[in-house]
Amino acid sequence: MAVDTTKPIGSVKLVCGANTQEAAVAGRTVNDIRRDFGEVLNIPPDAQAIISGDNVQGVYVLRPGDTLEFLKPSGTKG
Amino acid sequence: MKKIKVVGAGGIGSWLLQPLALYLNYSGGDEDVVLTVIDGDRYEPRNRDRQLFDRIGNKAEVAAERLKKEFPEISIRAYGEFVAPDSIEYLLEDGDTILLCVDNHKTRKLVSDFCRDLDSVVLISGGNEYTDGNIQVYVRKDRVDMTLPLANRFHPEIQRPKDRSPHEVGCGEQVAAEPQIIPTNFTIAALMLNAFWASSQGYLTYDEVYACIVGNNCRAVVRR
Numbered sequence: 236m237a238v239d240t241t242k243p244i245g246s247v248k249l250v251c252g253a254n255t256q257e258a259a260v261a262g263r264t265v266n267d268i269r270r271d272f273g274e275v276l277n278i279p280p281d282a283q284a285i286i287s288g289d290n291v292q293g294v295y296v297l298r299p300g301d302t303l304e305f306l307k308p309s310g311t312k313g
Numbered sequence: 314m315k316k317i318k319v320v321g322a323g324g325i326g327s328w329l330l331q332p333l334a335l336y337l338n339y340s341g342g343d344e345d346v347v348l349t350v351i352d353g354d355r356y357e358p359r360n361r362d363r364q365l366f367d368r369i370g371n372k373a374e375v376a377a378e379r380l381k382k383e384f385p386e387i388s389i390r391a392y393g394e395f396v397a398p399d400s401i402e403y404l405l406e407d408g409d410t411i412l413l414c415v416d417n418h419k420t421r422k423l424v425s426d427f428c429r430d431l432d433s434v435v436l437i438s439g440g441n442e443y444t445d446g447n448i449q450v451y452v453r454k455d456r457v458d459m460t461l462p463l464a465n466r467f468h469p470e471i472q473r474p475k476d477r478s479p480h481e482v483g484c485g486e487q488v489a490a491e492p493q494i495i496p497t498n499f500t501i502a503a504l505m506l507n508a509f510w511a512s513s514q515g516y517l518t519y520d521e522v523y524a525c526i527v528g529n530n531c532r533a534v535v536r537r
Contacts, residue, residue: 252445253525253532277445277525285467288536307523308470309421309447309463310440310501312493313325313414 247297251276252307261301266293268303278305314345317509318405320396320424321414322352322372324493325439327365328502329414330376333509338384346387350377351404353395353479363495396420397480407431410512412505413438418474419481425451425463425471432456437508438463439501445525446497448504450517460520461536496526504531 245261249268254276260268265284272278282305284291297303317337319326330350337346352372356364366375377391396404396415405411405427413424413436421438428434428451436451449468452459464472504522511517519533 250532252447253523253530254528255532283469306467307445307447309418309438309449309468309521310442310445311416311418311476312442312491313321313323313416313440313501 245299247299248302249276250302250304251278251282261297261299263297264293265291265295265297265303268297269293269305276305279307282306282308314347315410316347316349316406316408317410317412318349318351319412319414320351320404320420321416322350322376323354323360323364323414323416324498325441325502325505326350326352326412326414327372327376328495328499329412329439329505330380331365332506333412334380334384334387334389336506336510338386347390348380348387349390349392350380351392351394351396352376353393363493363498395479396424397478398423401427408433410435410509411437412509414502414505415478416440417476417478418471419476419478421471422464422474423478428453429458429462435509435512436463437505437512439505441493441497441501443492443494444497444527445523446501447521447523448501448508449521450508450512450519452512452517460517465536467536500524500526 245259246257247260249256249258249272285304286301350373354372356366356369356372356375367379368375371393373391373393377389381389428436434453439448440446449463450460451462520536522531522533524531
């Protein structure tokens, strides 16, 4: 099986709104990511976290290959 | 006949209307085009910093009047009222392409729920905060949802809106306006125009697109 050498080992895709980032954070929890990446990804404090479309709790431990998205509410104004 | 309705002619809508009308006017085709602008609000001097208009007055009427002079090949109409529960049935109808540029989630839910009962409709909704925002695209064809409605489980703020629509705000009651800037309004208007074009060509593949003007990045999302 071919190995993707472009991603760090334990890589997880982190997403919020338009912002995305690959990071070697497998083994850490959703709460860790919310705290450590909150500013760089502009994560709203109460944003629901999902993986593959399903809600996950803050204690969920990330696995390599996960895509963790913090749901950004739709823009209000127009 | 193509029926295109732009709901809201303010921060996003006023920037969307000009290129949309230009595209419709010169894109050719044998089909007649009717572009309808719907808004119950008024352009005021305080809107000059980020909205496109040439005189004070009802937004729909002022915008339609200006576009009619520039784009004679298309029929342009104006309804100077808000989309509300008691007006939605005569303002919007089956077969419409609706570009929703409103400033509250209550109206987004109202329009999304109404469209779910239609046979076929394209609903493109845009909204923004100070430096970011998104568009959502709901395509329903022959009573089958091709993409997600606006009020879906990924957007509880629209499923259960906590704000009020303009028709619920009483006369003389001033709603504090949050600051906005042209680049964000303009970016969301551009994304809506892209989605309009893609849907009209049969290329649309996503449910929504997020944008952030700080990083100058966009991300299209498929939720199904």
